[in-house]
Structures are given as structure tokens and as C-alpha cells.
Amino acid sequence: MLKAQASDTGITHGGRLWLYVATGLVLAYLVLPALLIVPMSFSGSRYLEFPPRSWSLQWYQAYFGSPEWQDATIVSLEAAALTTLVSVPLGLSACYALRLTTSWVGRAVGVALSLPMIVPVIFIGIGLFFVYARLGINNTLLGIVLGHTLLALPFVVITVEAGLKSFDMNQEMAARSLGASRARAFFDVVLPQIKLVIISAALFAFITSLDEVVVALFVSGGENATLPRLMFSALRDEIDPTIAAISSLLTVISVGVLIVVQVMQARRG
Amino acid sequence: MTAVNTLELSRDTRRERVRLLLPSGPGFAVVLLLLILPVGWLFLLSLVDGAGHLSLVNYERLLQPLYIRTFISTLEISAIVTGACVLLGFPVAYLLSQLPPWLGSLGMIFVLIPFWTSVLVRTYAWLVLLQRRGLVNNLLLQIGLITEPLQLVYNMTGTIIGMTHVLLPFLILPLYSSMRAINGDYMRAAANCGAGPTKAFWGIFMPLCTPGLTSGVILVFVLCMGFYVTPSLLGGGKVSMWSMQIESNIALYSNWGAASALGVLLLVVTLLLLWGVRRLLGADRVYGDA
Amino acid sequence: MTTTITMTPASISETAVTRPKLLIRNLHKHYGSYRALDDVSLDVRDGEFLALLGPSGSGKTTLLMTLAGFTRPDSGSILMDGQELVRTPPHRRNIGMVFQNYALFPHMTVGQNVAYPLKLRKMARPEISRLVAAALHMVQLGHVEERRIDALSGGQRQRVALARAMVFEPGMLLMDEPLSALDKKLREHMQIELRALHRRLGVTTIYVTHDQREALTMADRIAVINHGKVAQLDTPRMLYERPRSKFVADFIGESSFLPVDVSDGGASLYGVPLHLAEPVRAGHGPHFLVLRPEKVDLAAGPAAGLNVIEGALLDVVYQGDSVILQVRLPDGSTLAVRQPARQDLLAATPEPGQALRLALHPEDTVIVGDAA
Numbered sequence: 001m002l003k004a005q006a007s008d009t010g011i012t013h014g015g016r017l018w019l020y021v022a023t024g025l026v027l028a029y030l031v032l033p034a035l036l037i038v039p040m041s042f043s044g045s046r047y048l049e050f051p052p053r054s055w056s057l058q059w060y061q062a063y064f065g066s067p068e069w070q071d072a073t074i075v076s077l078e079a080a081a082l083t084t085l086v087s088v089p090l091g092l093s094a095c096y097a098l099r100l101t102t103s104w105v106g107r108a109v110g111v112a113l114s115l116p117m118i119v120p121v122i123f124i125g126i127g128l129f130f131v132y133a134r135l136g137i138n139n140t141l142l143g144i145v146l147g148h149t150l151l152a153l154p155f156v157v158i159t160v161e162a163g164l165k166s167f168d169m170n171q172e173m174a175a176r177s178l179g180a181s182r183a184r185a186f187f188d189v190v191l192p193q194i195k196l197v198i199i200s201a202a203l204f205a206f207i208t209s210l211d212e213v214v215v216a217l218f219v220s221g222g223e224n225a226t227l228p229r230l231m232f233s234a235l236r237d238e239i240d241p242t243i244a245a246i247s248s249l250l251t252v253i254s255v256g257v258l259i260v261v262q263v264m265q266a267r268r269g
Numbered sequence: 270m271t272a273v274n275t276l277e278l279s280r281d282t283r284r285e286r287v288r289l290l291l292p293s294g295p296g297f298a299v300v301l302l303l304l305i306l307p308v309g310w311l312f313l314l315s316l317v318d319g320a321g322h323l324s325l326v327n328y329e330r331l332l333q334p335l336y337i338r339t340f341i342s343t344l345e346i347s348a349i350v351t352g353a354c355v356l357l358g359f360p361v362a363y364l365l366s367q368l369p370p371w372l373g374s375l376g377m378i379f380v381l382i383p384f385w386t387s388v389l390v391r392t393y394a395w396l397v398l399l400q401r402r403g404l405v406n407n408l409l410l411q412i413g414l415i416t417e418p419l420q421l422v423y424n425m426t427g428t429i430i431g432m433t434h435v436l437l438p439f440l441i442l443p444l445y446s447s448m449r450a451i452n453g454d455y456m457r458a459a460a461n462c463g464a465g466p467t468k469a470f471w472g473i474f475m476p477l478c479t480p481g482l483t484s485g486v487i488l489v490f491v492l493c494m495g496f497y498v499t500p501s502l503l504g505g506g507k508v509s510m511w512s513m514q515i516e517s518n519i520a521l522y523s524n525w526g527a528a529s530a531l532g533v534l535l536l537v538v539t540l541l542l543l544w545g546v547r548r549l550l551g552a553d554r555v556y557g558d559a
Numbered sequence: 560m561t562t563t564i565t566m567t568p569a570s571i572s573e574t575a576v577t578r579p580k581l582l583i584r585n586l587h588k589h590y591g592s593y594r595a596l597d598d599v600s601l602d603v604r605d606g607e608f609l610a611l612l613g614p615s616g617s618g619k620t621t622l623l624m625t626l627a628g629f630t631r632p633d634s635g636s637i638l639m640d641g642q643e644l645v646r647t648p649p650h651r652r653n654i655g656m657v658f659q660n661y662a663l664f665p666h667m668t669v670g671q672n673v674a675y676p677l678k679l680r681k682m683a684r685p686e687i688s689r690l691v692a693a694a695l696h697m698v699q700l701g702h703v704e705e706r707r708i709d710a711l712s713g714g715q716r717q718r719v720a721l722a723r724a725m726v727f728e729p730g731m732l733l734m735d736e737p738l739s740a741l742d743k744k745l746r747e748h749m750q751i752e753l754r755a756l757h758r759r760l761g762v763t764t765i766y767v768t769h770d771q772r773e774a775l776t777m778a779d780r781i782a783v784i785n786h787g788k789v790a791q792l793d794t795p796r797m798l799y800e801r802p803r804s805k806f807v808a809d810f811i812g813e814s815s816f817l818p819v820d821v822s823d824g825g826a827s828l829y830g831v832p833l834h835l836a837e838p839v840r841a842g843h844g845p846h847f848l849v850l851r852p853e854k855v856d857l858a859a860g861p862a863a864g865l866n867v868i869e870g871a872l873l874d875v876v877y878q879g880d881s882v883i884l885q886v887r888l889p890d891g892s893t894l895a896v897r898q899p900a901r902q903d904l905l906a907a908t909p910e911p912g913q914a915l916r917l918a919l920h921p922e923d924t925v926i927v928g929d930a931a
Contacts, residue, residue: 007367007456007466011466015466016364019360019363019364020364022360022361023360023361023364023365023376026357026358026360026361026437027361027376027379027380029357029434030379030380030382030383030434030437030438031379031382031383033383033391033394033395033398033434034382034383034386034390034391034394035382036394036398036404037390037393037394037397040397047402048397049404050404090295090296090299091296093292093293093295093296094292094293094295094296094297096292097289097290097291097292097293098293100289101286101289101290103286103290105286105290106290106293109290109293109296109297112297112300112301112305113293113296113297113300115300115304115305116300116304118539118540118543119304119308119536119539120494120495120512120532120535120536120539121495121497122495122497122512122515122516122532122535123308123311123495123515123532123533123535123536124304124307126311126515126516126519126528126529126532127303127304127307127308127310127311127532128303128307129519130307130310130311130314130525131303131306131307131310146299146303147303149299150299150300150303150304153296153299153300157296168660168662170658170660170662171662171663171664173629173649173658173662174656174658174662174663174664175664175675176628176629176648176649176650177627177628177629177649177650177654177655177656177724178650178655178675178676178679178723178724178727179650179651179653179676179679179680179727180650180675180679181648181650182288182289184650184679185650188675189664189666192666193665193666207385210387211386211387211388211389211390213387213388213389213497213498214497214498217516218519228387228389231389231393232389232498232502235389235392235393235396235502236501236502239393239396239397239400243393244393244397247387247389247390247393247394250386250387250390251386251387251390254382254385254386254387254390255382255385255386257385258378258381258382258385262378262381273585273634274634274635274636274645274646275633275634277646278631278632278633278634278645278646279633281631281646282631285631
């Protein structure tokens with residue numbers, strides 16, 4: 001089997017053995033760390049170890065039992081939900097407008113909408129902190145949601161843009177020829193057909209907000225500290241195994257969302 | 270003979286243009302008010318000294334050895350991490366792109382899982398794994414490669430391992446799709462002309478995937494330069510990155526002048542690098558699909 | 560019990576009432592330096608089937624889109640039933656349109672697609688049901704109301720698109736190469752069906768196509784478009800028999816062109832004056848004699864009063880239903896002559912190399928200029 005041809009240029013599987021091994025190692029390097037934390041979080045001892053010598057739910061109990069962690073979790077979930085509710089309609093309408101327009105202003109707006117991805121997050125963070133300080137909205141849910149919306153917008157726009165690219169805009173024209181205004185055509189014809197795309201964008205926005213660290217470091221705190229913010233401070237001090245439990249839960253959510261998005265993409269064909 | 274209605278029609282066109290752009294207003298407002306304005310404000314702040322007069326003192330201060338060391342350290346780490354990403358990522362992207370699509374997608378799931386996982390979670394995972402009593406050291410001790418646990422974390426080594434891990438998907442993903450897009454006919458034609466696998470690879474395949482590689486490299490490098498979370502957690506204070514300098518200037522010293530100057534400089538370098546790549550490759554190669 | 564859509568059936572004949580349904584005046588549209596519509600004016604009669612025919616890039620689709628309202632002209636007027644439409648948005652023009660790829664809504668059933676324009680007009684549910692059933696019955700698809708779009712064949716989708724465009728009784732129907740996605744046999748079948756449907760309903764229809772055969776088959780009149788201008792607007796027969804420019808003569812049907820000299824209303828070929836049925840309207844530039852393969856005959860005898868062209872036979876090409884004689888003319892050019900493959904003509908086919916005398920009836924002798 002090692003002598004069998006592997007490619008059109010005649011290289012054999014044997015000749016490629018090193019490539020197979022290297023790829024396997026790199027993929028393991030990529031995937032194992034976050035996944036290993038999950039079993040480690042059930043460690044019964046004082047330290048995290050793999051494989052755990054004894055199993056226990058102590059770290060999960062520490063997490064669910066701590067008012068501090070629970071408050072932060074609620075703040076994060078609220079922020080993520082609100083960010084999604086705001087960024088998806090904003091991003092969707094912006095994306096649709098840019099699809100329809102032919103003017104150069106559209107291109108400028110498109111560039112503006114991609115800026116949060118280009119400008120270094122740390123700079124965005126201190127910028128928001130600075131502006132919020134003047135508005136008095138530092139350490140508020142509003143501030144967090146606005147900041148996260150800013151960061152999520154480019155992702156929403158990119159996701160919707162990719163979805164709209166494969167959409168046949170002739171249908172929109174047909175709807176208008178039949179008597180629908182631009183808005184009606186959008187709601188009756190376009191929107192129902194890009195449902196999956198919108199759900200993907202919403203999940204993207206949700207996860208972006210839930211996992212967001214840098215901006216949260218600057219603009220969330222005190223009563224309104226997000227989960228990542230609290231985790232970061234805790235990690236600065238010591239490697240609290242409770243964080244392993246939280247990390248496991250977050251990883252499960254992330255992987256779950258990834259699976260949902262992949263399945264939806266596959267369904268769209 | 271109908272009167273010529275050019276004026277009314279062009280007015281209609283203009284009005285329609287505004288109506289169509291209106292839905293993008295709120296999104297644009299968010300970016301304008303929360304990004305463009307603050308950045309502009311900080312830019313102005315960086316040009317003002319302690320007394321409020323226009324001056325370049327903040328930028329002059331960046332020429333001090335402390336800051337220069339930080340710049341160099343940031344560039345060094347970024348270069349090393351980017352190099353590591355290319356070394357590790359290129360073979361993976363190559364192999365996965367040459368496999369049948371379903372197998373390639375399966376492999377890419379291994380790349381997507383860390384991509385979707387929080388940076389904090391992954392950094393934490395490395396903290397745990399690279400400890401003195403962590404999994405990696407234990408494994409190495411068991412195998413007998415070392416006799417004493419290595420200091421793998423709270424230093425540059427840990428930082429590089431962690432950052433490479435976080436940024437590797439950012440190289441593999443665009444590289445994979447650009448490699449997938451390379452028409453198999455080219456390699457077959459090369460074989461037809463008599464090129465062996467090595468010759469065909471270096472002569473035909475490499476040049477064709479260079480655009481995807483270049484944009485991946487620049488993306489990773491730019492992200493490295495602005496990275497905060499991983500170096501500050503894994504560096505143990507011994508690693509000094511640009512972003513950490515910005516943060517400490519605010520958090521510890523409330524020195525907005527220095528922080529904003531550092532930030533502006535970081536932004537300028539980022540934009541220059543991205544714009545440079547765009548010019549080299551043509552805009553749609555960097556942002557669009559391969 | 561089925562109901563038919565009430566429409567005034569128009570009698571399309573020479574004695575029809577020819578009041579203009581649509582008055583298109585001086586439409587201009589440019590993209591940069593490219594003139595998509597260059598001062599286009601034409602009248603469309605009530606109830607007629609008008610084809611817009613031209614090569615790709617000629618402006619015919621731009622013209623259709625301008626009528627529909629999706630393209631805004633730089634200047635000009637579109638009057639339908641006396642109402643100015645050029646500044647009206649497409650959804651208020653009450654014009655039905657069938658797109659090239661049908662543009663049916665895949666997330667709705669056939670019935671929902673056809674009902675959509677009626678829902679937009681806020682009609683009552685029973686009324687909508689009635690009209691949808693009637694429209695589908697009209698295109699012989701009464702049984703597919705509940706089906707999803709992807710369960711239909713190409714021909715069926717085309718008919719649903721037609722039903723949807725007609726159900727709200729629009730003032731006019733626009734069709735953008737609706738048959739181009741179908742295979743040849745189905746296309747020819749649909750051409751006849753559409754024509755029959757049009758006769759029954761009498762809706763003013765404007766039909767864009769690049770296929771001259773399709774236009775000749777279906778249309779009452781054809782507007783030949785080239786470079787954003789109307790080259791000629793005429794009935795199919797007049798376009799074929801009396802083209803007014805080399806472009807039209809070349810675009811419609813097959814023909815060979817021989818350069819002629821014109822003067823004082825007459826024309827001469829190789830110095831010999833031609834017998835013409837009507838005087839030549841001379842324009843600028845070179846002029847040509849249009850020779851359609853089937854109009855030329857082998858001269859039997861003296862051929863008095865006919866236009867005679869001398870030549871030698873190059874080749875005989877058998878085509879099943881006809882025979883093409885490739886004839887070499889004195890100036891070196893080649894002419895194609897078509898003869899029906901009837902046994903008496905086949906028996907009399909000359910040999911290659913043989914000298915021939917070709918005869919052309921003055922009525923079939925058409926002179927055209929090169930200008931547009």
C-alpha cells in the first residue's frame with residue numbers, strides 16, 4: 001500500500017509518509033489542548049491532571065456555587081444575547097443595502113464595516129474605555145453590548161454577504177415587477193430563503209460576544225464583569241481549577257455551535 | 270415633442286441611491302461613533318503633551334530604550350510565531366487540500382474546533398499543560414527525554430507555543446481554500462511534461478499558492494503584533510508585547526499620551542502591512558475567496 | 560367549473576384597431592461612453608406581439624428593462640395608455656414580466672407564486688383562489704397548484720412564470736428571452752403555444768430574443784435593434800422581403816451581398832442596370848444587392864424582364880430538404896442558391912464547372928445601404 005500512487009504527479013504514499021505523520025501531529029497539537037481540559041475538569045484531586053486519578057464534580061460545584069462566577073455568567077449571557085439581537089439586524093440590513101447599491105458610497109460603507117476586524121482590538125478597547133469614561137457608561141451592560149456589537153458586525157456582514165452571493169436577485173426583481181416594494185420584496189422573497197445564513201450569523205455574533213476578552217477587560221468590571229473578564233483576572237493570579245470547569249462548558253458550547261453551523265452549511269448544499 | 274427630462278430623472282436616481290443606502294446607516298453609525306471617532310480622538314490625544322499643547326513628545330518618548338525593546342521583542346515574537354505557523358500549517362493545508370473533499374473537510378474540522386474555541390480557554394489549556402507538573406513535562410519525564418521538568422510556561426517558550434496554537438488556523442484556513450482552488454489540471458499537465466513530483470510541486474504548485482500563503486502570513490503577523498491575551502498570561506511578565514505596553518500605560522499609569530501614541534503606531538503599522546499585501550496581490554485575493 | 564380570465568381578445572389582422580398602447584419616445588441611456596439606448600422611439604399597438612430582436616449587446620434587454628422600470632433612462636418618455644411611466648417605480652407600473660430563468664420563488668408552492676401579485680394587491684381570499692385557478696388553467700397547469708417549484712420541469716416552470724405574470728391582468732407583458740433555457744423541440748413547441756395564448760388573451764406583449772427564427776415565428780411586428788438604435792420596425796414578412804439596411808438583411812435570414820452602384824433611383828450590377836420593382840432610396844456609403852438563396856433561380860430561357868447574373872457552378876451541397884448550389888461569380892465572390900430537393904430539379908442539377916445563368920425577379924431584387 002505504501003507503494004501505491006497518491007497523486008497525479010506520481011508520488012507514492014510511502015514517499016508521503018512523513019507528510020501524513022506531520023499532519024497528524026499538527027492536527028493533534030491543534031485539537032487536543034482544549035479537548036483535554038474537559039476530562040481534566042473532572043479531576044478529583046487539588047490539581048488538574050490527565051488522566052484524572054479520581055473523578056469528581058467539585059470544580060463544577062465550585063463554579064455553580066459561586067455567586068461571583070454566576071453573576072459574571074449571567075452578564076456574559078445577557079451581553080451575548082443582546083449583542084446578537086442588535087448586531088444581526090444591523091449587519092443584515094447594511095449587507096442588503098450594499099448588495100443593492102451601485103454607488104461608491106456603498107463601497108466606503110463596506111470598508112467602514114470591516115474596520116473592527118482590521119483595527120487592533122487593544123486599540124478599540126482603549127478607545128471605547130476613553131469614550132465610555134466621558135459618557136459614564138464604563139462597567140455597564142450597555143457599554144459591553146455596544147462594544148461587542150462593534151466587534152460582531154464585520155462577522156455578521158461577511159456571513160450574510162457570502163449567503164447573498166449565491167442568492168438569485170432576479171427573484172427580487174420578479175417580486176417587484178409583480179407589485180412588491182423593495183421592503184416587501186426583501187421580507188417576502190429574500191429573507192425566507194436566507195434563514196440559515198442569518199442563523200449562522202447570529203451564532204457567530206453570540207460566540208464572538210461570549211468569548212470576547214480584550215474589550216471586556218477595559219469596559220466591563222465590578223458588577224458587570226463578564227465571564228472572560230473574571231477568568232482573565234483569576235488566571236493572572238493562579239491556575240484555579242474552577243476555570244477548567246468553565247472552560248469545558250465554554251468548549252462544549254463552541255463545538256456545539258460549530259457543529260450546528262457545519263450542518264446548516266451542508267444542508268444549504 | 271416631449272421636453273427633455275434629464276434633470277428629473279437624475280434627481281430620481283440620486284433619491285433612490287439615498288433610499289437604498291439608508292438601511293446601512295445604523296451599522297455605519299455604530300462604526301463611526303464607536304470606532305472611527307474614538308480612534309480619531311486618541312490620535313489627537315497622542316499629539317498633545319501633558320499641558321495640553323500640540324507636541325510630538327509622546328512619539329519621542331517611544332524612542333526610549335524601554336519602548337524600543339518592546340518593539341523589537343514584539344517583532345521577534347511575531348516573526349517566530351509566523352514562521353512556526355508556516356512550518357506547521359503549510360504541510361497540513363497541503364495534504365488536506367490534496368485529499369478528496371470529504372476527507373479534507375473532515376481534517377479541517379480539527380482546525381475549526383480550536384478556531385471556534387475561546388482564546389482564553391485555549392490559553393488556559395496551555396497554562397495547565399505546560400506547568401512544571403503539567404502533562405507535557407510528565408510525558409517527557411516518563412519517556413526519559415528529560416530528567417528535570419522544563420520551564421515551559423511563564424516565559425517566551427510558553428508564549429510562542431500558545432500563540433502559534435491560536436494563530437495556526439488563521440494561516441491554514443485561507444491557505445487551504447486557495448490550494449483547493451488550484452486546478453488539478455496544472456499538476457497533471459506538469460506530470461505530462463515529464464516533471465517528477467518534487468519538480469512539479471516547486472515549479473507549479475508553490476507559485477500558484479503563493480498569494481494564499483502571503484495573505485495568510487500577513488494576517489498572522491498582523492494579529493501577532495496586536496496580540497494581548499496569550500502573551501500576558503503565558504509570558505509570566507518576562508515577555509513584553511506592544512499591546513501589553515498599551516494596556517499597562519492605561520491601567521497602571523493612566524498615561525493616555527503614551528498609550529494612544531503606541532496604539533496609533535500599532536494601527537499605522539497594521540494598516541501599512543495590510544495595504545502592502547493588497548497592493549502586491551490585488552484586493553480580492555486578500556479578502557475574497559481564492 | 561373553471562373561469563377564464565376576462566380579457567378583450569384582440570383580432571390581430573391588417574384591419575385591427577391600431578391605437579398605440581405604448582409610446583416610447585427618445586430614450587437615451589449611456590454607461591460612460593457606451594450608448595446602450597441611442598434615441599429610441601417606437602409605438603407599440605394595443606394587443607400586438609412585438610419582438611425586440613438583435614445581437615447581444617444591441618440594447619434590446621436594456622430597452623426591456625427600461626420599460627419594466629429596472630433601468631432608469633437618462634432621458635425620454637414611456638407613455639402607456641396615455642400615462643407617463645418613466646418616473647414610476649417598477650412595482651407600480653402594473654406590467655407583467657417573465658424572466659429568462661423564470662425567477663419563481665422556490666420557498667412557495669406554484670399556487671402561492673401565482674397568488675403573490677394578488678396578495679400584494681390585497682384581494683380577498685376567494686377571489687385570489689378563483690384567479691389563480693383560472694391562470695393555471697390557462698397555461699394548462701391546473702393540476703400542479705400544490706407542487707413545489709423544484710418538482711416542475713423547465714417547460715412547466717416557464718408556464719407558471721407566465722401565469723404569475725398574467726394573473727393580475729397587467730396592461731402589458733414583457734418577456735426576456737423566456738425560451739432560451741429550453742431544448743430545441745420544447746422551445747419550438749412553446750413558441751407555438753405562446754403565440755396561441757397571445758391570440759386568445761390579446762395582451763400587448765413585448766418579447767426580447769436574439770433568435771431571428773423565433774421572432775419571425777411569433778411576432779406581429781419586429782423591432783430590430785442594433786447599437787442602441789431601432790434599425791427597422793416592421794412585420795416579419797416586410798423585414799425579410801424588404802430589409803432597409805445591410806445589417807437587417809444580414810441578421811434576418813441568410814443572404815449574400817453583391818456591391819452595386821446606385822444613381823437616380825436605379826442600381827447597376829457589374830455595369831448592367833437592374834430591373835427594380837421600386838426606385839432605390841439611396842443613402843450614404845456603399846450599396847448592395849441582397850441575394851437570398853431561395854429567391855435565385857437557374858434561368859431556363861431568355862429571362863426577359865428578369866435580372867440575370869452569370870456564374871459557374873462550384874459545388875453542390877445536398878441538405879435533405881433542399882440542395883445548395885455554390886456559384887462562382889465573375890468578380891470572384893461566391894453565391895449560394897437554394898433549390899427544393901424535388902425530383903425534377905434534382906435530375907436537372909448541373910455539373911460543377913458548368914457555366915450558369917441565374918435569374919432574379921425584380922420583386923425579389925432588394926438594394927440596401929450599409930448604414931446601420
